[in-house]
Amino acid sequence: MRPRQDLAELFSTFLQLETGTSGRWSHEPTLRRSILRALQLQPNQAAKATNAFWVSYWLEQHRQQHSFPSSASVSSAPTSSGHRLSQHHLLAYTQEACYWASYRFHKTMAQFAAISDQTLADYFQIAQAQFSKVLAGFSPDRGATLETYAELAFTHRLKDAVRQQKTLDICSNWSLLRRTSRKQLQETLEYQSLSPALQQPYLWAWLCFREGWVGASAPGARRRLAPATEDWQAIAQAYNQSKPPEQPLATPEQLEQRLTQMAAWLRAYLHPSVQSLNQLQYGEEGEERLAGLSDPTAWAQSEGFVGSPSLLTNLIAEEEINERQRQRSQLDQVLAQAIQTLKPEWQTVLDLYYRQGLIQSQIAKHIGCSQPSVARYLLRAREALLNALVTWSQQTLNIVSSPDRIAQQGDAMEEWLMGHYGSQSRE
């Protein structure tokens, strides 16, 4: 993979993976026009040159127009075009992070083909499809760069996706419905363009189904595959008794139908076809929509954001970027030093886990101890590092520890560990 060089390229090209690990960069014309235009309009010549500035710039744009914070998924949420534009610039920017996360994940999974045997390109697609959720979790204040954060977050998302996929493959429709969160169902119904009012009969039916049918029998015994007639009657009774008054009564058959429909929608939503993934790229429709908006100022105003790039420049002062860099080097110093004070076997476990990407039983074999011991070492090592970081910030920076603060430091530490060991594992 050829490293990307210039700014315009970083924010407007996507990696096209072919078979194996080779790939090429392909331009996205709309994004390219948008970034070039923004570069031109940007009066602050010094700031213009850094990646960090433009990451902050698009993040700020994205934040300003973020109308559907957590439920926004790439293909479903009715987001504004400006919102999409900034998101796609950032997606372009994190292509390498996505690649390396997928690359490492693929390398690990390749040893366990029985569990998941997808290709690197598959994983890359899966990870990429999760970008809006990845982005929603990013907080620049923690010290990590977007690249480092994204690589870690993509890795987590890949793990989730494989875990979900496995369950999805073996679940019947009924147990799938039972094991889906209300939040995900709402997203599914939104994806089907159902208005909140139209979602109601479905969500209530599901709630009653969930209370009235468990599907499990004693552990180890085979699951009952579908609700029986009497289960449906009980579900219908619960529905008619508890539904909102404006909803009509429903028969057991109607409820069964409704839930069957939901299961089908759910599978479609969880199994996005290749086509819907490609919505990431702009089609002709997207071009059209964006045609009048390629001037960031005009578009920012049209989206209700009053301000111009020069004002934004002030918002994202250079000092802030410098401050973040200073934080990063402090973090680096404290944690690198703290690692040295850990017990040798803890250090080994960290190295095997983060650098080599080994799983716990492999680590156990490697260092000749039990798997529960590895779990304990890893936990204690991370705890000791975070503790060192918290203590250091209390003593040196006079920061009073709070749960929020420690949580942030925890995230920063994980991102640091990933960067520290991860960068060494790419060779």
Added chain:
Amino acid sequence: MAVLSEVVADARHWWIPLDPEVVQRSWQHSQRHSQPGRCWDDYLGRLCLVGLAEGLAELEALGLSKIQPGLSPSLSVWTAVWEGVGGCVLRVMPEMVIAEGVTAEGVTAERVTGNDRTTDEIRLVVIPGDEIDAEALVVPQEWVDVPDWRGHYYLAVQLCGEAEAAEVGDEECEPYGLRVWGYASHRQLKERGDYDPQTRNYVLSRPDLQEDLTALSVTLRHCDTQGTQAVVEPLAVVSAVQRENLLERLGDPALAFPRLAVPFALWGALIQDEDWRKRLYQRRCQGWVGQVDAQVTRLSQWLEGQFEQGWRSLTDLLGPGTAFAPQLRSGMVDSREIGQSDLTSGFPLKRAKSIILGGISGEMTDESADDVSRVILLVSVVPTSIQSDSVLQVQVQLHPLCGQQLPPRVRLVLHDPEQVMDLQAIESGAADTYLQLTPLTGRVGETFQVRIEYPVSSQTHPSQEQDAAAPWTVTELFRL
């Protein structure tokens, strides 16, 4: 071969493997509710109270060796909670670090433990689920807005392996386990969570949740609980008449969602009161009440000095200087006792109940009973170790009260009420001085039944249909 849960493990989360026996037992105990959904919440709750508490200690996840279920150590109390709403509480008493520094020798720390000025008991509310997507922590309002139920932190827990075990069969089976994948403080839930008025849940989406549990361990070491909880509205003041009405209405087992049927302030006021909660359960689950609420002798409470009526110490029961139970006095039984006889600890703890075989009640006041039919049921309890009183050893013996021997054909039976199955039965012969069940070891919360059978009819009508006549029986239900 590696399993999926291990391959996709995340160092930020806690993975707690579940003992299949705990899973099996939790399932069996969880089935006494009005609806499948309630049984399911009971099942998940039990797995967390037993499996999670043990697993966390094993993993040294919070740097702690002891984690206790909240509200009450007895699992039976939870049954009534889960009839209303899922979830449970673990209580931890963390070690708090007051000074810490990095020296040449490594990290040094000065700690204060427990009961000190700065450390409070910390309540971790556990919210279990088995959703395949982990996009939000969904907390029932009860755990957030009922003042006494509030936690300091909330743990998002996912049960893994359940569907795989049921649908795939044994070969490809994923191990049962609990994945603790995130946490939030009460304040975060209140301030950043979305309240869903339809389902009365607080929903905190994943980006607002802290996924690195290591941060929780470190937080407990460095921060006290101040500021972790937001203010909540007081619940309604409910008069006795109102409560009876509520009970009447919500006690109907056909009502699918009692927690959603009346305004929350009313429901919360009802459910937070242990007594009313129990009554609500009794109404909704009448069929099960016998099993849950029968006169239960709680052996773990004996260790705290609380004894049910009828259970007396041997000296109290026998009185000084009477001729009763000579072999009990002679000390010949003592040599066979469970546990180490330790004078200072006072263990094993013994209590006895007198029973008249064939009598109407177990009391000794029945003067007409002949001496032969008077017996003593003797129960000895001892914790298996000094560190932990959650595992108890129990011995059950049946002694004659007056004579040297038990009458023949008395049966002492050990019964498992969960599996509805006799586990052990012994019968006295012509010259047995006493009967004794094999000592039992069990965990606090487990139940067992002891039944004494005596063929009364064979004595009064020796010639007729001995075998067909049901013997006289008396049953004692014990909970550890």
